[in-house]
Amino acid sequence: MSELSEPTSDLSGLKALVTGGASGIGAATAGLLADRGADVAVLDLDPSPVDKPLRAYCGDVSDDASVRSAVAAAAHELGGLDILVNNAGIGAIGTVEDNEDAEWHRVLDVNVLGMVRTTRAALPHLRASAHAAVVNTCSIAATAGLPQRALYSASKGAVLSLTLAMAADHLRDGIRVNCVNPGTADTPWIGRLLDRAPDPAAERAALDARQPMGRLVTAGEVAAAIVYLASPAAASVTGTALAVDGGMQGLRLRPQAR
Incomplete structure (x- = not known):
C-alpha cells in the first residue's frame, strides 16, 4: 500500500478478544467488531448472554489463573490474537471517607490489575500479530473531578497512566495501545x-x-471509538486517550438564556 492510500477499516481476518463483553459497552464493542468482519471472543464473569458468531469464555479478571486460561483458550480457538479490548470494570461511588480499604482493593484489583493480567496473558499472541492493538476503556473520571467518585476516579486515572506506559513499552513490539474516555x-x-x-x-x-x-453517551458511540482505535484505520495512533463525552471534558458553555 502506498503512503497516500487510505488505510482500510475492514477487520476481516483479525482476531479480537473483549473483556466484560457480555453487556453494555463491551457487548456493543464485540458486536461491532464482528459486524466489521473480525472473529471475536468475549471474556466475562457471566458470558451466557453472548450469542453466536461470538465465542464466549468465562473468566474473572481479578484472578490471574482464570485470565491466563481464558486468554489461552480464546487465542487457540481463534487462531491467534490481534486485538485486545480491556473493557471489564466495576463502578464505585462516594468520597474518600465512604469506602473501606477492602473496597479500594477490590475496585483497583478489577479496574487496573484486571487490565494488567489480561494484557500480560495476551502479549505473546499480540507480538506475533502483524496488526496488534490494545484498547482500554478508561473514563472522563480520569481527567475531570467528579463528585462522589473518588475511588472510581483513582482507578481510571491509573488506567490512563497505564495506557501511556504500555504504549511506550510495546511500541517496538508492533503493538499500539490507546484508551477511550467515555462520559x-x-x-x-x-x-x-x-x-x-x-x-x-x-x-x-x-x-x-x-x-x-x-x-x-450511548454504548454504541463508545464502541465506535474503540473499534476505530483497534482498526487498521488508526495505524498511526498510539498513546492516545479519545474522549467520547459529549464535550464534557473540554467545553465550557454559557448557560442558555431562559
Whole structure:
C-alpha cells in the first residue's frame, strides 16, 4: 500500500478478544467488531448472554489463573490474537471517607490489575500479530473531578497512566495501545445507579444536563471509538486517550438564556 492510500477499516481476518463483553459497552464493542468482519471472543464473569458468531469464555479478571486460561483458550480457538479490548470494570461511588480499604482493593484489583493480567496473558499472541492493538476503556473520571467518585476516579486515572506506559513499552513490539474516555454512558451500571436514586427521573435529568450535548453517551458511540482505535484505520495512533463525552471534558458553555 502506498503512503497516500487510505488505510482500510475492514477487520476481516483479525482476531479480537473483549473483556466484560457480555453487556453494555463491551457487548456493543464485540458486536461491532464482528459486524466489521473480525472473529471475536468475549471474556466475562457471566458470558451466557453472548450469542453466536461470538465465542464466549468465562473468566474473572481479578484472578490471574482464570485470565491466563481464558486468554489461552480464546487465542487457540481463534487462531491467534490481534486485538485486545480491556473493557471489564466495576463502578464505585462516594468520597474518600465512604469506602473501606477492602473496597479500594477490590475496585483497583478489577479496574487496573484486571487490565494488567489480561494484557500480560495476551502479549505473546499480540507480538506475533502483524496488526496488534490494545484498547482500554478508561473514563472522563480520569481527567475531570467528579463528585462522589473518588475511588472510581483513582482507578481510571491509573488506567490512563497505564495506557501511556504500555504504549511506550510495546511500541517496538508492533503493538499500539490507546484508551477511550467515555462520559456518563447509558449502561447497565448507570441504570442500577438510577434505580437506587430517590428520584430516578430527576437524577437522569441531572446526568444528562452535566454533559454539554444534553444527553448520556450511548454504548454504541463508545464502541465506535474503540473499534476505530483497534482498526487498521488508526495505524498511526498510539498513546492516545479519545474522549467520547459529549464535550464534557473540554467545553465550557454559557448557560442558555431562559
